[in-house]
Amino acid sequence: MTIPSSKFGLRFKLSAIALAACQFISVQAYADDSAKTAELEKKLDQALQQLQVLTNRINQLEAAKGQPAAVAAPAPAAETQQKIMAQEERIHKLEQSVEQAAAANADQSMADTLVAGVPLHGFISLGYANLPKNPGLPKSGYKLDNVDFYMTPNFGDQLKALMELNFEYTDQGVLTYDLERFEIGYTINDLWNVWAGRFHTPFGEWNTAYHHGHYIQTSVDRPRFIAFEDQGGILPSHTTGVMDSGTFRVNGGDRISYDFFLGNGSRIIPASDGNTIGINLGNQLEFNPKGDDNGSMAFGGRASYLFGNTLTLGVHALSETVNTYDGSNVVLNSTKVKFFGGYYFLESNNWESIGEYYKFRNQDVTGPQGDTGTHNSWAGFAQLSYTFDNIWTPYVRTEKAALDQTDYYFSSQDSGRSYTRNVAGLRWDFNKSAALKFEFDRTHEKELLGAPDEDYNRARVQLDSKF
Amino acid sequence: MKIQLRQAVCSLGFLLAATSTVAYSGDVYVISNSSLAISADDIKDIYTGEKLVEGGVKLSPIDNNTIKSDFLDKVVHMAPDKYASMWGKKVFRDGLTAPITKSTDADVIALVKAKPGNIGYVTNPTPDVKVIKKF
Numbered sequence: 001m002t003i004p005s006s007k008f009g010l011r012f013k014l015s016a017i018a019l020a021a022c023q024f025i026s027v028q029a030y031a032d033d034s035a036k037t038a039e040l041e042k043k044l045d046q047a048l049q050q051l052q053v054l055t056n057r058i059n060q061l062e063a064a065k066g067q068p069a070a071v072a073a074p075a076p077a078a079e080t081q082q083k084i085m086a087q088e089e090r091i092h093k094l095e096q097s098v099e100q101a102a103a104a105n106a107d108q109s110m111a112d113t114l115v116a117g118v119p120l121h122g123f124i125s126l127g128y129a130n131l132p133k134n135p136g137l138p139k140s141g142y143k144l145d146n147v148d149f150y151m152t153p154n155f156g157d158q159l160k161a162l163m164e165l166n167f168e169y170t171d172q173g174v175l176t177y178d179l180e181r182f183e184i185g186y187t188i189n190d191l192w193n194v195w196a197g198r199f200h201t202p203f204g205e206w207n208t209a210y211h212h213g214h215y216i217q218t219s220v221d222r223p224r225f226i227a228f229e230d231q232g233g234i235l236p237s238h239t240t241g242v243m244d245s246g247t248f249r250v251n252g253g254d255r256i257s258y259d260f261f262l263g264n265g266s267r268i269i270p271a272s273d274g275n276t277i278g279i280n281l282g283n284q285l286e287f288n289p290k291g292d293d294n295g296s297m298a299f300g301g302r303a304s305y306l307f308g309n310t311l312t313l314g315v316h317a318l319s320e321t322v323n324t325y326d327g328s329n330v331v332l333n334s335t336k337v338k339f340f341g342g343y344y345f346l347e348s349n350n351w352e353s354i355g356e357y358y359k360f361r362n363q364d365v366t367g368p369q370g371d372t373g374t375h376n377s378w379a380g381f382a383q384l385s386y387t388f389d390n391i392w393t394p395y396v397r398t399e400k401a402a403l404d405q406t407d408y409y410f411s412s413q414d415s416g417r418s419y420t421r422n423v424a425g426l427r428w429d430f431n432k433s434a435a436l437k438f439e440f441d442r443t444h445e446k447e448l449l450g451a452p453d454e455d456y457n458r459a460r461v462q463l464d465s466k467f
Numbered sequence: 468m469k470i471q472l473r474q475a476v477c478s479l480g481f482l483l484a485a486t487s488t489v490a491y492s493g494d495v496y497v498i499s500n501s502s503l504a505i506s507a508d509d510i511k512d513i514y515t516g517e518k519l520v521e522g523g524v525k526l527s528p529i530d531n532n533t534i535k536s537d538f539l540d541k542v543v544h545m546a547p548d549k550y551a552s553m554w555g556k557k558v559f560r561d562g563l564t565a566p567i568t569k570s571t572d573a574d575v576i577a578l579v580k581a582k583p584g585n586i587g588y589v590t591n592p593t594p595d596v597k598v599i600k601k602f
Contacts, residue, residue, distance in 0.1 A: 121559070152562045158525050162562035185562060187519050213559060247517060255517065390548065466555070 122149040125214040127437075127462030134456060138171040145169065145462070148212040150181070158187040166212045170230065180212050180228075180238065191246040198289060201239045202259035202302050203316040204356040205345045215464040218352065218427055220439045223381040223399040224419065226356070229285040230271065232415040234379075234403070235339075235358070236320065238287040239263040239298060253308045260301035264288040265320035268412050270327050282414030283324070294334065296321035302343075312345040321365065324412040333367030333408040341380075355382035360407075367408045375407035385427075393427040405448060419445040434465035495538050498579055498596040499586040507600035513586060514543050514566065516557040521584070528566040529587035531575045535568075538588050541602045 125145035131137055146168035153161045164181040183197030200208050206226055210217040227233035241263020249255050264287070271284040292298075297320070304314030317340040324332045343356040357380040364372045379402070385395035400420045403410040410416035425439035438461050445454045497510050505513070505521050512518035514528050531538070539545050545553070554565040569575045575587035579596050592598050 150559060152558055152564065154564045156525075158520060158523075160562045160564075183562075187525070189520050189523075190518055193519075209556070209560060211559065216556060216559070249512065249517075 118151045118153045120149060120151055121467060122147065123213040123215045123464065123466050125462060125464045127460060130459040132456040137456070145214065146212065160185045160187065164212060176230070191248060193245040195243045198238055198240045199243055201236055202243065202261055203235070203300065203318055204343045205312065205354055206356065207237055214462070215435060215466045218385050218393060218395050219383065219397060219423065219425055220437045220460055220462045223397065224421060225379045225399065225401045229287065234410065234413055234416050236266040236285055236287060236298065240287060240289050255306040257306065258301065258303040262297055262299045264292040265294065265296055265298040266322055267293045268322060268324040283412055284414065294321055294323050310346065310348045314343050316341055316343065322409055324408065333412060334365040335407065335409040336363040336365055337409055338362065350387040353382065353384045356380060362407050362409050364408050372406060375404040377403045377407060377410065391429050395425050395427065397423040417445055417447060419443055433467065434463065437462045437464065493590060495534055495541060495588050495590065495602045496592045497586065497588045497599045497602065498592050499599055500579055500583045501595065501597050502583045503586065503597065505599060510599060511543055515553065516561065516563050524584040526584045526586065527582065529575050529578050529585055530566045530568040531572065531588050532568050532570045534588065534590060
């Protein structure tokens, strides 16, 4: 029993079309452009129609011969042979068309928006907040948070660069913009990645994992005490200087990583909106982009051990001297800030947890009461989340800061009060590039000596997206 | 034969109707430029952005879209969505360049041959590239 070679070829082609079409469908999942998807679906429909026509044609040919196709048939007439060849040619063209469509679709899914030949990506964040009526807090209502752009030029060799430009509204409603990261790096080998410029200070996990991209962090905001300097944070999140990072594998699948930095220390100043409309933003840390104000360099770093791509355990430390200035640039006090601590990051199946701990031993250098010695404080947080079906992620977080108010470093900062905060939220990834976050938190805050403590609740909805 | 053909067409229809990813189940050959000296143990690290340089040469992984799911499953042990998310974060956090994606063996091989640090994976390697490992 033989099968005519032309029919065998036809069946092979049909199979090839089916596989190509299936590949096309699978690749389609990566496309974001709905118009492109619709166009490809149209082509797929056309392919299916062609397939049906060819199937019908085969049935007609078999019926015309009046015998089962599996039985050896006499050589087809010249006319029939020509038709079959024509059909094969059409199938070949169709196959090419489907493959090209799939390839185009794949390329489209990986396409970048280019600015001067450099891919441009970023994040957008906005939302609604229901807040307590308190003169010291922002008002309830819709909020524009930030638009964060970043670019990573590809120099083609070991040289690399990263620029992150962030536009955001402060709690006072002032639009600010900043080059949050502006660094150039060189990879000597896996152990020596040297960076210079402005970078996010390597402490803990959160500060260097999520940067200003709200979308990639599970929750609406960072824990309060590690927020950025102009958003209530009490740590120097940014540093201008040099940093070295490295990593190497141990015990098969485990990994040890480290970061060490040296840079300008920060200072505390009464921040404003740049005197555009004279809004006082309160005393904040400032990262000294153009030289260290007191000549005392900051240094520190972290080291971590990654267990089997699941659990990271790390330690971190930092030291710098921070001066506080008044509006006339007069030094009010000076503190030698030192902290050390540890952190973890767990990512297993659908579970994710992150926690950090900071122990401060700050020493007053100068101030209204002179050298008041060493002050002990601490702060920490832990967050836990679980993702269902890659879409729904409920999460909880608890955070606490016990900050000595006789420590000039904390008492000089507007947000340097002790507090506890408990957060519960739900993240809904309704789109591959966007998520809605619903979050409720309760805060207990200790005010400066003599002032009553404060309790308040906040409910927020935030839309975060990436591009 | 008619029955067989109809069965085949039905099967094709079923396959076409199924929107799940169709994984390539054959062998996957990880290849590199002939001048590059890397070991099979480095492959996962290279495709997860942990290993960036070898012998002073910047490593540039290339994805082959046709067999990407199978490669990620066999070698990187990661789902495609997770892989894309991981690289998005790597680019943002560390300033790395995500793997280039090509759609055919020929495209991947051409790119691997073009630059010393390029590595890729294909179903049918050619003699002019180095096969690091077959999975």
